[in-house]
Amino acid sequence: MAQIRELPLAIQTNYAELLDQLRIAQRATLGPDVTFRKKTIKGRDYWYARGPSEEGKRPERYLGADTPELRATIEAKIDAGKSADGRRLIVRSLIAAGLPAPDPTSGAVLKALAEAGAFRLRAVVVGTVAFQMYGGGLGAVFPGAVIRTGDLDIAQDYGVSGAVDDEVDRPMLEILRAANPAFRAVPAVESPLVAKAFALPSGFRVDLLTTNRGSERSASFLRSLRTDATPLRFLDFLMRDAIEAAALHDTGVLVKIPQPARYAIHKLLVARRRHIGSGKAPKDFMQATHLIEILARQDPFALREAYAEARGRGPAWRELLDQAVSLLPPTAREALA
Secondary structure, three states: OOOOEEOOHHHHHHHHHHHHHHHHHHOOOOOOOOEEEEEEEOOEEEEEEEOOOEOOEOOEEEEEEOOHHHHHHHHHHHHHHHHHHHHHHHHHHHHHOOOOOOOHHHHHHHHHHHHHOOOOOOOEEEOHHHHHOHHHHHOEEOOHHHOOOOEEEEEEOHHHHHHOOOOOOOOHHHHHHHHOOOOEEEEOOOOOOOEEEEEOOOOOEEEEEEEOOOOOOOOEEEOOOOEEEEEEOOHHHHHOOOEEEEEOOOOOEEEEEOOHHHHHHHHHHHHHHOOOOOOHHHHHHHHHHHHHHHHHHHOHHHHHHHHHHHHOOOHHHHHHHHHHHOOOOHHHHHHHO
């Protein structure tokens, strides 16, 4: 098996700095390409915001009287704009150090989803695109074979979707078409009016997933993401306490991904449930093995806690895990012992 290459501490520090800057930029909520103007009217100062031109006009929005709080908001927005170039440089340096960037289509989709508010609403990137993003936080470069993919999986807990009193600003297909106008809905088998996936003519596909609510269901509607989704077993375990990560696209994209320990154990579970002959199972095992071996050194408590939780979910889970662990290399088996 190809080896993991560990990164210098300086690269990990740069990644942490990128995450911090993305969090700060997220607070600037006045929209892209906004400029600010202060007017003095009858001896008092007032602030206005101008957005991009629309049909030859420059819409101007009244923000309020000049106050320290309003100035702080405006300064945060201005600073965020100035820092975009700096974030782009950090992204380039991390890629040059060997950390993987998402393919251009995945990166554009992640950016469109972030701008629409999907990750603020606790959507989680799962699958190989999520695995690509573990390297920055763990200080490691994984072998190329385990980070290649041709699709993107986005998941949200069904209970969360119904509980948050908010939603993305557009239906899912419109969000994806902001990344690439060629996206089309893939009609579900059970109904041509249901779409749980969206695809490009090239074959690139975005799948929407959610937690299984007991009995098997063909589709669930996620109100906050304004889309149907496929319910899958084990997703509640995978998405619990998701963490923030930076996708190395453009100036960086702040997203949510599963905790690495949960991702590793989840991969063991799904690998044993793949159809016989599935080409994805070997990659599942490789991804799980790499994460288990690096977490055994960096965070063995989190690894064993996730493993113990999964085993505690019942005999069916324990049977799948026992089968999967028996196929791991000796070092990975020992890490879970």
